[in-house]
Amino acid sequence: MLKVLHPGFFSTIQDQGRCGYAHYGVPTSGAMDLYAHQLANAILNNNQKASTIEITFGGAKFEFLKRTQISITGAGFNPKINGNSIETNKRITVNVGDVLSFGKREYGLRTYLAVLNGFEVDIVLGSKSFYKGITAQNVLRKGDEIPFFESDEGSYETHARININSLHFTSPILNCYKGPEFDLLSLKQRKKLLETDFKISANNSRMGYFLEETIENNFPAMLSSGIVPGTVQLTPSGKLIVLMRDCQVTGGYPRVLQLTSQAINQLAQKTTKDILIFFFS
Amino acid sequence: MSLKDNLIFKRLGEKAILIEWNSEVQPSLIDEITSFKNEILDKKIDQIQDFIIGYTSLVIKYKEEIIGFSDEISALQKIYSEKEEVKKETKFIWEIPVCYHVDFGFDLPEMSKQLNISIDELIDIHSTTLYTVHFIGFLPGFLYLGGLNAKLFIQRKATPLLKVPKGAVAIGGKQTGIYPEESAGGWQIIGKTPINFFNVNKTIPCFAKAGDKICFKSITKEEFISLAQSISEGSYELHKTEWHA
Numbered sequence: 001m002l003k004v005l006h007p008g009f010f011s012t013i014q015d016q017g018r019c020g021y022a023h024y025g026v027p028t029s030g031a032m033d034l035y036a037h038q039l040a041n042a043i044l045n046n047n048q049k050a051s052t053i054e055i056t057f058g059g060a061k062f063e064f065l066k067r068t069q070i071s072i073t074g075a076g077f078n079p080k081i082n083g084n085s086i087e088t089n090k091r092i093t094v095n096v097g098d099v100l101s102f103g104k105r106e107y108g109l110r111t112y113l114a115v116l117n118g119f120e121v122d123i124v125l126g127s128k129s130f131y132k133g134i135t136a137q138n139v140l141r142k143g144d145e146i147p148f149f150e151s152d153e154g155s156y157e158t159h160a161r162i163n164i165n166s167l168h169f170t171s172p173i174l175n176c177y178k179g180p181e182f183d184l185l186s187l188k189q190r191k192k193l194l195e196t197d198f199k200i201s202a203n204n205s206r207m208g209y210f211l212e213e214t215i216e217n218n219f220p221a222m223l224s225s226g227i228v229p230g231t232v233q234l235t236p237s238g239k240l241i242v243l244m245r246d247c248q249v250t251g252g253y254p255r256v257l258q259l260t261s262q263a264i265n266q267l268a269q270k271t272t273k274d275i276l277i278f279f280f281s
Numbered sequence: 282m283s284l285k286d287n288l289i290f291k292r293l294g295e296k297a298i299l300i301e302w303n304s305e306v307q308p309s310l311i312d313e314i315t316s317f318k319n320e321i322l323d324k325k326i327d328q329i330q331d332f333i334i335g336y337t338s339l340v341i342k343y344k345e346e347i348i349g350f351s352d353e354i355s356a357l358q359k360i361y362s363e364k365e366e367v368k369k370e371t372k373f374i375w376e377i378p379v380c381y382h383v384d385f386g387f388d389l390p391e392m393s394k395q396l397n398i399s400i401d402e403l404i405d406i407h408s409t410t411l412y413t414v415h416f417i418g419f420l421p422g423f424l425y426l427g428g429l430n431a432k433l434f435i436q437r438k439a440t441p442l443l444k445v446p447k448g449a450v451a452i453g454g455k456q457t458g459i460y461p462e463e464s465a466g467g468w469q470i471i472g473k474t475p476i477n478f479f480n481v482n483k484t485i486p487c488f489a490k491a492g493d494k495i496c497f498k499s500i501t502k503e504e505f506i507s508l509a510q511s512i513s514e515g516s517y518e519l520h521k522t523e524w525h526a
Contacts, residue, residue, distance in 0.1 A: 022331040024487045025417040133462045180291045226333030226340030249333050250418030258294035
């Protein structure tokens with residue numbers, strides 16, 4: 001068991017997402033930074049379906065009620081065990097009673113905590129990812145005790161640490177493709193879309209990121225059609241929304257860009273006031 | 282020109298393809314889209330993991346990056362051109378009990394003023410129309426219904442409600458719908474149904490599908506309460522009839 005002493009700002013359990021139910025209106029969900037999530041599992045040789053805890057904006061504190069091994073990836077929030085700083089992107093052994101805490105922000109926004117073999121929570125419609133209305137719980141709360149699988153392999157120590165390209169957290173450049181409605185944009189609109197340094201507004205979440213700057217929008221209403229994480233929509237007000245993992249499955253705004261999978265992961269590590277630039281790869 | 286000649290394939294990033302039919306919104310198009318979807322499902326293509334149906338479109342989501350985009354499109358075009366005209370799929374008319382009492386349909390008085398028709402007439406029009414399910418989106422189990430009578434077209438609220446109750450039946454613009462769960466929403470609320478539109482414990486979590494029909498049956502507040510009771514006890518069976526075009 002892992003006991004939640006403090007859930008921090010917003011912590012959830014995530015895996016690779018919910019597939020096969022989009023035509024019932026079910027969002028994909030899954031880890032916002034899928035790369036960091038997969039890395040956390042890979043470090044522990046976990047099955048790729050294993051779930052991790054996604055911790056947004058640090059602040060969380062957990063107690064281990066069972067010995068296991070963990071890995072921490074993604075954003076840097078100065079993790080400590082019993083008050084001593086520990087390395088990220090590395091396999092670490094924890095003992096019964098150890099307290100893991102996250103402190104001051106160094107880089108990124110979302111941290112992933114994996115345990116050996118993953119957390120043992122209910123699979124709903126093929127996924128463990130928390131989502132309101134689908135899973136019984138949609139956010140971790142103080143006092144929650146999360147079971148994890150018993151490990152049958154002897155845990156081993158390692159000094160290997162994976163180095164992450166810091167551009168994953170710092171680069172403002174998000175590679176993208178043209179969206180289905182890109183060709184409807186005027187030259188002026190395209191220029192604005194591709195040459196503006198966009199600032200992320202305070203309205204950003206697992207559903208999507210609203211950007212501050214506006215682009216003149218003269219599009220007529222559109223029939224609702226499929227949208228996926230990474231779709232960039234131009235709203236009637238002229239503001240852009242970059243849809244993220246918990247986005248709806250259909251929408252009625254023009255889809256002007258589509259982020260690459262890597263760009264979605266990069267954006268997942270950005271927050272309010274961060275700058276981004278769209279770039280055709 | 283037939284619906285078949287009007288397909289446009291577009292890339293939606295690395296892992297999805299958008300297919301658009303150059304057509305008006307119409308019930309026969311739903312059959313065309315869903316039969317294409319079912320034909321692809323029948324082929325059990327390992328890489329394809331999800332579909333999103335829109336008014337005149339279909340998004341196909343892939344597990345991995347689509348490497349040969351044009352080859353994939355050719356393969357899909359082949360499946361489409363070889364599919365049966367319209368694959369037979371049993372369709373149903375689902376009868377949804379709705380209590381239009383103002384306690385539930387709290388926007389009715391204001392709407393009656395705005396539309397200049399009586400509340401009774403409004404309810405009568407809404408509950409005697411047969412609606413077509415175009416697709417499910419917005420929320421799990423939220424049906425996009427076509428067929429609302431033009432007399433009931435009404436602007437959305439200027440400020441959306443933060444909490445529209447689960448089961449609320451509402452009208453927004455030219456559409457009507459049912460909120461399958463509590464949600465923020467800007468539509469005008471005209472009633473409430475005790476029916477659950479989404480159940481995560483079922484393999485098929487939503488009973489309705491694209492191409493089915495919905496009709497609303499006006500019930501009293503007492504009937505609503507007793508129905509809600511039977512539903513929570515699991516003893517209620519939704520009324521459905523087979524529907525043929």
